[in-house]
Amino acid sequence: MNLLLAQQQRKNHMRKILALAEGRFSPLKSKTANGALAYLPNEVVAIVDSTKAGMTARDVLGYGGAVPVVASIEEGMAYGPDSLLIGIAPPGGRLPDEWRQWILSALRNGMNILSGLHTILSDDAEFSLVAEECGCTITDWRKIPFEYEVVAKGHWRTRTAKTILTVGSDCNIGKMTTMLEVYKEFRVRGLSSDFVGTGQTGIMISGKGIAVDAAISDYIAGSIEKAIDESAAEGHAYIFVEGQGALTHQGYSGVTYGLMHGTMPDAMILCHQPTRTHDDYGMAIPDLHRLIRLHEEVISIFRSTKVVGIGINSIGLTDDESARAADAIEDATGLPAVDAFRFGGAKLADALVSYLT
Amino acid sequence: MNLLLAQQQRKNHMRKILALAEGRFSPLKSKTANGALAYLPNEVVAIVDSTKAGMTARDVLGYGGAVPVVASIEEGMAYGPDSLLIGIAPPGGRLPDEWRQWILSALRNGMNILSGLHTILSDDAEFSLVAEECGCTITDWRKIPFEYEVVAKGHWRTRTAKTILTVGSDCNIGKMTTMLEVYKEFRVRGLSSDFVGTGQTGIMISGKGIAVDAAISDYIAGSIEKAIDESAAEGHAYIFVEGQGALTHQGYSGVTYGLMHGTMPDAMILCHQPTRTHDDYGMAIPDLHRLIRLHEEVISIFRSTKVVGIGINSIGLTDDESARAADAIEDATGLPAVDAFRFGGAKLADALVSYLT
Numbered sequence: 148m149n150l151l152l153a154q155q156q157r158k159n160h161m162r163k164i165l166a167l168a169e170g171r172f173s174p175l176k177s178k179t180a181n182g183a184l185a186y187l188p189n190e191v192v193a194i195v196d197s198t199k200a201g202m203t204a205r206d207v208l209g210y211g212g213a214v215p216v217v218a219s220i221e222e223g224m225a226y227g228p229d230s231l232l233i234g235i236a237p238p239g240g241r242l243p244d245e246w247r248q249w250i251l252s253a254l255r256n257g258m259n260i261l262s263g264l265h266t267i268l269s270d271d272a273e274f275s276l277v278a279e280e281c282g283c284t285i286t287d288w289r290k291i292p293f294e295y296e297v298v299a300k301g302h303w304r305t306r307t308a309k310t311i312l313t314v315g316s317d318c319n320i321g322k323m324t325t326m327l328e329v330y331k332e333f334r335v336r337g338l339s340s341d342f343v344g345t346g347q348t349g350i351m352i353s354g355k356g357i358a359v360d361a362a363i364s365d366y367i368a369g370s371i372e373k374a375i376d377e378s379a380a381e382g383h384a385y386i387f388v389e390g391q392g393a394l395t396h397q398g399y400s401g402v403t404y405g406l407m408h409g410t411m412p413d414a415m416i417l418c419h420q421p422t423r424t425h426d427d428y429g430m431a432i433p434d435l436h437r438l439i440r441l442h443e444e445v446i447s448i449f450r451s452t453k454v455v456g457i458g459i460n461s462i463g464l465t466d467d468e469s470a471r472a473a474d475a476i477e478d479a480t481g482l483p484a485v486d487a488f489r490f491g492g493a494k495l496a497d498a499l500v501s502y503l504t
Numbered sequence: 505m506n507l508l509l510a511q512q513q514r515k516n517h518m519r520k521i522l523a524l525a526e527g528r529f530s531p532l533k534s535k536t537a538n539g540a541l542a543y544l545p546n547e548v549v550a551i552v553d554s555t556k557a558g559m560t561a562r563d564v565l566g567y568g569g570a571v572p573v574v575a576s577i578e579e580g581m582a583y584g585p586d587s588l589l590i591g592i593a594p595p596g597g598r599l600p601d602e603w604r605q606w607i608l609s610a611l612r613n614g615m616n617i618l619s620g621l622h623t624i625l626s627d628d629a630e631f632s633l634v635a636e637e638c639g640c641t642i643t644d645w646r647k648i649p650f651e652y653e654v655v656a657k658g659h660w661r662t663r664t665a666k667t668i669l670t671v672g673s674d675c676n677i678g679k680m681t682t683m684l685e686v687y688k689e690f691r692v693r694g695l696s697s698d699f700v701g702t703g704q705t706g707i708m709i710s711g712k713g714i715a716v717d718a719a720i721s722d723y724i725a726g727s728i729e730k731a732i733d734e735s736a737a738e739g740h741a742y743i744f745v746e747g748q749g750a751l752t753h754q755g756y757s758g759v760t761y762g763l764m765h766g767t768m769p770d771a772m773i774l775c776h777q778p779t780r781t782h783d784d785y786g787m788a789i790p791d792l793h794r795l796i797r798l799h800e801e802v803i804s805i806f807r808s809t810k811v812v813g814i815g816i817n818s819i820g821l822t823d824d825e826s827a828r829a830a831d832a833i834e835d836a837t838g839l840p841a842v843d844a845f846r847f848g849g850a851k852l853a854d855a856l857v858s859y860l861t
Binding site: 265296298299301359360361362363364365367368369394395397398399400401402403404405406408409411428429430433437441444445448449 | 622653655656658716717718719720721722724725726751752754755756757758759760761762763765766768785786787790794798801802805806
């Protein structure tokens with residue numbers, strides 16, 4: 148796991164982030180904090196979770212090095228943070244009442260707020276006032292700028308850059324991570340590439356993108372099309388778009404479908420966790436063949452595109468088990484499969500280069 | 505075309521509506537005004553469109569009776585309106601600047617505002633102030649009440665009411681109208697039925713529903729699930745849900761997909777206009793067999809459901825031509841097909857009753 152190359156190009160200054168993950172710091176429940184630890188390792192100074200205080204990020208996640216877990220924001224101040232990251236996303240993204248005091252405390256301690264919540268913190272009168280008094284900023288990754296509230300125009304038909312999208316057999320399964328690893332690999336190979344985030348963590352890491360799950364639903368496709376247009380205008384040959392949700396997840400499937408049609412990808416990578424049998428509705432994860440067919444079918448109305456590889460999330464497995472799971476999936480689907488977070492993005496990059504060129 | 509039975513039960517008082525359709529009053533471009541003329545004929549007093557002043561609704565649409573078209577809001581005042589309906593929806597639903605003066609003028613003339621625009625008029629400081637000064641109300645059908653901003657919970661698995669959803673081969677093709685006609689027929693037959701609107705026109709007519717295209721995209725499925733839950737709690741056996749957009753329309757397909765998964769219908773009716781060959785992106789309307797398969801496939805992950813009939817929009821055709829088009833579609837698909845707006849909802853109601861019972 149290397150520092151994301153893009154980080155050096157990112158327009159944001161290097162931040163000193165205290166990541167709030169109270170009660171939920173863990174491999175699966177603190178997605179934004181974990182993304183920061185994995186891809187912005189030089190920016191995270193501490194994690195707040197009183198239930199794991201005294202541990203390190205590596206103790207909890209298996210990565211993230213010696214970044215300490217502390218019991219409170221006050222305790223985290225000892226590490227000199229300049230930003231409080233709301234590092235966990237409650238279901239639906241709403242702001243729990245008890246967090247209000249934590250955010251005010253952070254502002255009063257001179258920290259900027261970085262938030263991916265559906266509740267737009269900068270629209271809150273008290274937060275805005277206190278931020279102004281304290282000379283701090285509030286960044287809401289889920290606030291959709293007005294100019295992105297547009298209906299899709301169909302620009303994919305004239306676009307020359309190739310777009311690659313991750314899709315998944317469920318939500319929260321590794322779509323961002325897989326895409327970041329493949330994107331890194333493309334950059335290592337000297338291929339002109341860009342990463343467009345579609346959720347708070349991806350946007351935090353890359354410094355660009357649009358939180359499509361917060362877009363008004365008429366504008367899902369249009370907002371990501373505009374973000375891709377902007378990336379294409381910068382001259383990139385390959386545009387990697389972070390996937391969101393899942394076509395087979397009842398709650399968020401509309402986001403996924405709109406994102407697929409807004410991206411109109413030249414190629415897809417399907418992300419899958421071999422050990423996950425059911426989603427959070429208790430529904431069995433569908434068969435991979437069926438998922439591949441479904442994802443190709445819903446784009447095929449517009450254009451022919453393929454799932455060209457499987458990105459595996461092998462959390463909880465040993466390296467050997469992960470490799471065997473990948474082999475089994477390769478045998479079953481005929482597609483290259485790998486845990487790119489663990490073993491790097493080369494195998495999937497090979498498949499993409501082969502398919503797209 | 506009969507007055508919708510539900511109208512008598514609707515909680516709204518009988519309104520006297522002046523419908524604004526400036527420059528766009530026509531069979532296809534003034535959807536909300538046309539819906540009011542078709543289903544709330546006793547509530548519309550005049551239409552504003554200076555380009556067609558002096559004509560009647562029937563002259564322009566073929567229905568709507570002697571309701572006059574007038575050149576301006578001021579001229580419309582002679583007909584005693586108490587409400588100004590924003591009867592046309594610009595692409596994306598934004599408020600054109602020139603409409604601001606019309607709305608202010610209507611408020612100052614004592615009219616309530618009924619709006620389905622994406623721009624929430626009641627959030628506008630000037631409109632709110634003038635409305636308050638004038639003792640008028642502003643109704644924004646696209647303002648999603650906070651309690652509908654929820655992620656879908658999967659309630660379809662325990663629901664006993666049957667849900668029926670219209671889907672379409674394109675946007676603006678007759679999904680609301682077809683569903684209203686079938687719903688009316690179910691009521692005529694004494695079947696306990698409800699109509700849940702999902703767009704401004706459907707909500708205006710039925711007095712209930714949620715404008716799903718204005719929901720934050722994470723909540724598309726959850727918002728309609730909640731609206732259906734409320735209808736089910738009233739004890740209805742059949743819940744007719746107005747369709748939105750199209751799975752094959754690049755701009756709005758995410759809305760459609762989320763609405764399908766939020767409704768998780770027991771049966772679907774596919775709406776189609778035989779004379780329409782291309783959508784507004786210039787894309788050929790897909791083959792009906794393929795559309796039927798696609799709509800069934802994307803629900804089949806969760807449950808088995810069928811397209812049980814085809815609702816035809818035969819605008820521009822004679823009655824004979826419409827009937828012949830229906831016959832051709834029946835031969836091709838093996839499904840009952842009819843223009844329910846023209847010939848009534850009986851044939852599609854028969855198919856639904858047969859499939860659902």
